[in-house]
Every structure is written in C-alpha cells, then in structure tokens.
Amino acid sequence: MFFDVAIDMQVDDHAFALEFTSDAKLTALVGPSGVGKTSTLNAIAGLLCPQAGRIAVAGEILFDSDQGIDLPPEKRGAGYVFQDARLFPHRKVSANLVYGEKLAAPDKRLITTDEVVSLLEIGHLLDRLPATLSGGEARRVAIGRALLSAPRFLLLDEPLASLDESRAETLLSLIERLRDELDLPMLLVSHSTAEVERLAGRVVEMTVTKPA
Amino acid sequence: MLTPAEWTVVALSLKVSLVAVLVTMPIAYGLAWVIARRRFPGRMLLDALVHLPLVLPPVVTGWLLLILLGRNGAIGGWLYETFGVTLVFNWTGAAVAAGVMALPLMVRAMRLSIEAVDRRLVGAARTLGASPWHAFLTITLPLSLPGIAAGAMLGFARSLGEFGATITFAANIAGETRTLPLAIYTGLQLPGAESAVTRLAVIAIVLSLGALLVSEWLVRRSQGNRAHVL
Numbered sequence A: 001m002f003f004d005v006a007i008d009m010q011v012d013d014h015a016f017a018l019e020f021t022s023d024a025k026l027t028a029l030v031g032p033s034g035v036g037k038t039s040t041l042n043a044i045a046g047l048l049c050p051q052a053g054r055i056a057v058a059g060e061i062l063f064d065s066d067q068g069i070d071l072p073p074e075k076r077g078a079g080y081v082f083q084d085a086r087l088f089p090h091r092k093v094s095a096n097l098v099y100g101e102k103l104a105a106p107d108k109r110l111i112t113t114d115e116v117v118s119l120l121e122i123g124h125l126l127d128r129l130p131a132t133l134s135g136g137e138a139r140r141v142a143i144g145r146a147l148l149s150a151p152r153f154l155l156l157d158e159p160l161a162s163l164d165e166s167r168a169e170t171l172l173s174l175i176e177r178l179r180d181e182l183d184l185p186m187l188l189v190s191h192s193t194a195e196v197e198r199l200a201g202r203v204v205e206m207t208v209t210k211p212a
Numbered sequence B: 001m002l003t004p005a006e007w008t009v010v011a012l013s014l015k016v017s018l019v020a021v022l023v024t025m026p027i028a029y030g031l032a033w034v035i036a037r038r039r040f041p042g043r044m045l046l047d048a049l050v051h052l053p054l055v056l057p058p059v060v061t062g063w064l065l066l067i068l069l070g071r072n073g074a075i076g077g078w079l080y081e082t083f084g085v086t087l088v089f090n091w092t093g094a095a096v097a098a099g100v101m102a103l104p105l106m107v108r109a110m111r112l113s114i115e116a117v118d119r120r121l122v123g124a125a126r127t128l129g130a131s132p133w134h135a136f137l138t139i140t141l142p143l144s145l146p147g148i149a150a151g152a153m154l155g156f157a158r159s160l161g162e163f164g165a166t167i168t169f170a171a172n173i174a175g176e177t178r179t180l181p182l183a184i185y186t187g188l189q190l191p192g193a194e195s196a197v198t199r200l201a202v203i204a205i206v207l208s209l210g211a212l213l214v215s216e217w218l219v220r221r222s223q224g225n226r227a228h229v230l
Helices: A037-045 A093-103 A113-120 A135-148 A165-181 A193-199 B004-037 B043-055 B058-069 B074-083 B091-115 B119-127 B132-143 B145-161 B164-169 B180-189 B194-229
Strands: A003-011 A014-022 A026-030 A052-057 A060-064 A078-081 A153-157 A186-189 A202-205
Touching (some): A014 A037, A014 A202, A026 A037, A026 A193, A037 A052, A037 A078, A037 A186, A078 A135, A078 B119, A093 A113, A093 A135, A113 A165, A135 A153, A135 A165, B004 B043, B004 B091, B004 B145, B004 B194, B043 B058, B043 B091, B058 B074, B058 B164, B119 B132, B132 B145, B145 B180, B145 B194, B180 B194
Parallel strands (some): A026 A186, A026 A202, A078 A153
Antiparallel strands (some): A003 A014, A003 A052, A052 A060
16 A cells, blocks of 8 residues: 555644545545645645544555654655745755755665756756746756655645646656656645546545544 | 053953854854744743843843852852852953843844744755754754844944943953953043043944944845855
C-alpha cells in the first residue's frame, strides 16, 4: 500500500476526519476549498500534527497516535512541492536546488542535479534569485528541489494552479513523466477534473465532515 | 587636538561599547528568538523584563545591578568568591551596565526581523531533510541578519551614550569607567573646562552619527544584496 491514512485533524477552528488507502502510483486528493486538502498534505509531511490517527506511506509508519509514533519532518522523506513554491529567497536557484540534496544520504539519491536541470529545463535560471522567477519557473525549481532531496514519496499541492494553459500543459506532461519514470508514490491536490482524470490512478474525494 | 586624558576617554568609551555589544548580541538574539517563536507561560513576563531597562530610570537599573552584581550581591558575591572577579568600579562593570541598557533596543530590532522570516520557509527546509538547528542556521539566521546588524548598531550607539546606570553601578573613575558622557558631566562640574567639554561633545556627536550611518548602510547593503547580488 502506498498511502494509508486515517486521521482526525483540528486546524484552528476547522475540524475534519479523513480515511483512505491507495496503491496507485499517483493518488489525487480533491474537494472544495477549505475542506482540508493542504492540511492533509501538511500532516503527511509532518508539518501539522493530527489529533489522532495513523499515517503510513510505502510501508513506513510516519505517525501513529496509538503507538506514540510521530516522525519529525526531516525523517519522513516527503518531497513536498508547495503551492507557493516556497523557495528560499536569500539563495540562488542553484543553492535552492541542492539544499536537500546535500542533506540526503548519497545512496538514497534518485536523480542527479544535471538530470533535474535538463528534465525541468531550468539551466538558464540557476544564477537567479527566486524573487525574479515567474510562477511557473518557481514551481519547476520547487519540483527539482524536492526531487533532489532523495524523497520516498512526493506531495504536490495544486501544481498547475494559476499557470496559463501552455505552461500548465508543459508541467502536466512533466508530472506524467515523473509518475511513469520514477519509482515514487505521489499524492496530488487538485481542483481541476481534467488534470485529475489524466494523471491519477485513484481519486480520493474529501467532503465537509462535521466533527463527531 | 585632544589631550592624552581625552584620548583615554574616547578609547575607553569605544572599548566599553564594543565589548558590551559583542557580549550582549548573542544573548539578545536568543531572547528575541524565544519571544518571537515560542509560546509558553511567562512569555509576556520575559518580554516585560527584557524591556525593563528601557522604561526604568537608568539610576534604578544601576542600583539593581549593584544589588545583584556588587561584591556583596547575590551573583556578584558568588563571582568574587569563586573566580575573584569584581564587576563594580572597573571597565567591565561599565560594559555590563551599557550592555544591559542596550539589551531592549537590540532585542526589539532582532525580534522584528525574526518575526519577518516566514516560518513556512523553515517548514520547507525541514521537509527537505534539515534538522531544526540546521534550518535555523541556514534559513532563520541569514534572513534575520539585517535585524542583527541594525540591533548591534543601535546597541552600540546606546552604549556610547550610557550615563545613569554606569555612574551608579561602575562609578566615575578616570581611565577605568569614565566614558564620554561621564567625562562631559565631570567637565561641566569643573570651572574652566568648557573647551574640553565642547571637544568631547563634538566627538560624541560624530561617533553617534557614524554609528547611525553605518547601521543605515548595513541595512541598505543587505537589502541590495537580496534584490541583486546573492
């Protein structure tokens, strides 16, 4: 099983519960705004702590309230591509890319910096600062940074949001390639049905739940 | 221009302020980080305590230092008995007084710049494999550098001007604790020392203005870096 999630979440005033398992290479998480899709990604990455429950990815338990397991984010192996890219503003693109690579065990690396640069076509951006990048460029760099950190799985939060059609199409085929060529379970949050139908092997629909 | 005694005053002032700022800087940054990033009971109290030297009459701060760090004080007595160190009536005492008075200003500047660092960047660093300490060193610390520089310069300017707490705690001893403001004050008590007072006052103005300009330059440079160079 790639993703095995059963959590009770409380984020500020919003409470929700979510339970799903998936063994598709790419799982899509869909649902209306504010339902807790991003919070779910944050919980899987270890940036938010569920009230209770269990999170396992590719056979490894990341969180289990019954067993008292709660791995810190740096031990979870999440390659998290944030919706806002979240590049480090004081580091050039090249330094952003290798941030996680330097911290990863060499034998766990999936891909080299050169491969990432040519795959994402970001060679001309390496000397730039994140503030000078367009939204699409920043997102490609964020994907590269996540891939280079030797992740065990990928979390993609609305990777195509606010991109114009041609750029969205480029990124969509890129995600397809990653899905088919890398051995990485992927969990994608999306609003777009077209995107989800094309990419996902399994769709998890989140609906507004009243706390018990 | 200056007499040897006046040069002593200037050199002592610079030494006291420099040591005060260098020693206070890591303490101020640690306090600023805790107040900016941690939520714990007593945080408000800690914040208030840090700001106390800003609102208390400096003489009272000096008196409190005397009670705590004087040779018979709770901490000072222990320091004297264990290490034979005395802080009262020597230049280290003047540096302690200046550092304590500069602390609130330094914490304020640093805290603002730490709060301005997006915490989600730290979260991103953690998902990329950084321990909390590594994320601090590579994200929070470099992004809050402008605040560290501004805090250090403000603290330096404040230390140069420190009078009340210094004269109360470290006394007014020529060559030991008589910094610029104390020397100017002493000169004003003596008949016929007007020209010496004027020279010292001009130096005080030049040094303070210099510190301000350097701090402004540091902030601009770091902003420039962020936009173009790094």
